Amino acid sequence: MAPASSRGTGRTGWLRVDRLVPRHRRCGRRAGEKGGSLTGPSPVDRGKPGSKIHVLSEGAGLPLVVGVSAANTNDAYALKPLVKAIPAIRSRRGPCRRKPGKLHADKAYDHADLRAWVHRRGIQVRIARKGIDTSEKLGRHRWVIERTISWLTGYRRLTIRYERNANHFLAFLTLAATLTCFKKLRKTTT
Template sequence: MAVPWIVSDELWGRIEPLLPVRPASRTGPTPLPDRRVLQGVLFVLYRGIGWEDLPQELGFGSGMTCWRRLRDWQACGVFDRLQAVLLAELNAAGQIDWSRAIADSSHVRAIKGGLQTGPSPVYRGTTGSKHHVITDGGGIPLATMLTGGNRTDITQLLPLIEAIPPVRGRRGRPRRKPNALVADCGYDHNTYRAHLRQRGLQPFISQRKTRDTNQAVRWVVEQTLALLHQFRRRAIRWERRADIHHGFLALATSLICWRRLPNAIC
């Protein structure tokens, strides 16, 4: 069984061109290779441990080294560009279902507070954050967003749609708009239905206090959220800094896209 935090040659071949070039240092020790440090970041992401608990004998460097690289890579938009690359490959392989997109969100507790947190109704007002996800018709994540736990789903619907990147991979102009939008009753509002129609999306949003007729197609986004929760460091927010937590979220989202590629080696 493959060790999940070991980066395969195939995956590294997609990540390496996106990483910023590190200037050569004339003094001091030679910096650890990016690939080895990335595996340290993945170890923390998969195992859910603290940075200070990263085992030194694995050769991934110190937890602080991995933290700094994750910070720098997130600031450069490495993982967002990685997801765009993988989405283009999925689109070229005919794996993206543009007939509809499905939106949903999940709460995570924020143990230490920080930016983009708020009182979460799921955890009786304790501080938390929300992960907003929009997927294609088959559950491939197209975009994610991080907000405070007190933000309602419907206020993030249009920003979430706008966050879908232009997806290349086929002849013609890049595509970034599905044909329809499916969501649960948390997005129920006629004003937003009108906004979706103006953008060329047919809304299929369940109404409150009625039977949810969209459950048969909405399960794929719930499955994607469950896959994100399998990355233990992302299931609970330990970081005060929103950029570090969002870096974990973007990296986990890219890995889910990678697994959906035909013949992908994890």
């Protein structure tokens, strides 16, 4: 934080009136000049800072694995770590099941090497293909993961990222996934 000015009260604070300057003046552009925006950078800018939540859920929407990545990275990089992190599911008889039967994903995960990698693990691939499949076909399955993400972002701590450390944010995300599973499974058993 900048040192206090001689005009102020002599202490540093959050609101410094002498430091408040309109955005277009700070950027060296006048309001309305081409290239200058009074609302800030574009929200769809691919170079934006921030984080992205990745969730792998089962068919009913219970989160099995969660992850956090930078907002400006491709979603496809998160698929392998999420699939590898699927916990073993205890069955009534036989060995523990470590892989799902099918994997549904949207067009962001449409890469030939990812399809081959998932297929080699013995999982049926249901990834929408860019330019071929429509969103209507995948929409029957996509709403499940969208609902799961809305359950997780229902916790105030995850709506806006307050933590600087990604490990802390991931810990809160994991806690939210655990609480979500507990609440949903408690409803089904009672």
